[in-house]
């Protein structure tokens with residue numbers, strides 16, 4: 458599991474060591490990890506280290522101190538290293554070490570700015586150490602102008618020197634991932650003690666590139682993470698496995714209220730997603746013409762008639778491919794939400810939600826749908842505002858609705874109404890295709906239907922109480938993302954259609970389970986009932 462923390466959490470974890478006078482030791486560890494990452498990356502690019510040109514952009518705080526000590530390590534390895542001091546001061550110990558190692562120091566002035574920007578744009582590597590967790594707002598003044606000029610020159614001259622962010626890209630909010638000004642987009646972010654939440658939420662994640670965590674000795678003082686990302690081993694532990702005596706009803710039945718005369722395909726894709734994700738049975742409720750199509754496309758699905766109350770299921774999926782005029786379907790969606798069973802509410806169900814929901818209701822909006830939801834709740838965020846602050850938006854939506862909210866995007870975020878947040882980035886941009894969300898809703902619905910009463914697999918991972926609904930939604934996003942990626946890879950990196958995501962999913966599930974000893978134990982352990 459990748460865990461992430463707010464800047465405040467990391468700084469609090471540093472406190473006991475700072476009190477013991479270990480501040481400089483922490484900084485040297487951080488700087489050494491940063492320098493090592495630069496060296497490794499330059500080597501993997503085939504660059505010669507000796508004589509290569511490195512520019513360190515240095516702010517006046519400890520982030521700049523990290524950058525200066527890292528620059529000193531690199532200068533000592535024979536790199537031609539320049540530190541550009543963007544503030545009116547610099548970390549004294551770091552500056553002295555940098556100069557001792559033979560680094561060149563330049564103060565940023567308006568007159569020098571164009572030459573320094575050109576030097577940085579043409580360098581083999583730039584270390585961005587202007588602002589870290591102590592930043593208040595984004596880059597301003599000459600530091601902001603310098604970043605703009607470096608970006609413009611790199612673009613104009615097609616330069617691709619390595620860009621490395623020290624702890625986080627300067628100007629990104631460590632907690633929220635918001636960017637309040639220009640930001641240099643990094644190839645790698647080397648972050649210290651633990652990932653910062655802002656690196657795992659867009660737009661911060663967009664600017665961070667690959668995130669490497671360097672241990673500096675504060676880790677045992679960190680509290681419970683403020684954000685988590687499920688990796689393969691976690692997925693394997695959370696995936697349900699049928700017990701030897703399982704039968705279709707005990708494995709979970711998902712009721713699907715989706716599709717309409719206008720969008721019949723959404724019902725099919727939602728059912729295909731559910732069937733691929735281990736559910737015992739799918740029951741479909743909807744207009745007869747859509748039911749016919751579902752029967753033809755997925756003969757495994759049982760098409761039922763009647764009301765929600767008349768159909769026995771363990772969870773509901775409602776809303777995919779439904780519009781505001783599909784009154785009968787909307788009534789079913791509302792009844793399902795009121796049923797006390799776990800529900801995934803997608804697309805057309807989102808405008809029909811009651812004011813207050815519960816965490817076992819999982820909403821799956823994209824940014825535009827979340828903005829509409831906010832507007833109905835009487836708050837003004839538009840789509841742009843949601844995209845500029847995805848983490849704050851998803852958390853607010855969860856708090857305001859009381860539901861678990863999954864915000865779809867390049868980085869998918871899931872927030873429980875209190876506490877737990879997940880960030881998954883398992884997919885490929887090819888997943889942005891019509892019907893992809895219907896498959897995702899089906900996958901999450903199937904996992905909700907299989908949730909049962911076994912909370913042990915969640916608490917084993919430190920996920921308590923109602924946080925498990927968010928974990929299930931994150932697991933669904935992880936499976937969906939990886940299946941999409943696998944489908945594209947099977948097409949040599951080419952495009953995928955939504956149905957292909959469902960087709961690729963069982964193999965992903967199998968591989969994830971197989972790679973985990975826990976999964977193997979669970980499959981072979983006949984005395985362990987699922988539910």
Ligand SMILES: NC(=O)C1=CN([C@@H]2O[C@H](COP(=O)(O)OP(=O)(O)OC[C@H]3O[C@@H](n4cnc5c(N)ncnc54)[C@H](O)[C@@H]3O)[C@@H](O)[C@H]2O)[C@@H](O)CC1
Nearest residue numbers: 483484487518519520521588589590591592593594595624
């Ligand atoms: N505290 C510690 O012991 C450690 C800190 N580390 C590094 O220290 C960083 C945090 O250091 P600091 O608390 O000094 O904070 P920063 O280095 O992030 O920045 C704080 C300084 O920048 C100024 N500043 C804040 N916002 C600004 C803005 N928008 N424009 C211009 N100047 C602004 C502040 O007045 C202050 O002087 C971490 O990100 C990490 O890189 C690491 O060395 C590990 C150990």
Ligand SMILES: [K+]
Nearest residue numbers: 585588625627
């Ligand atoms: K930085």
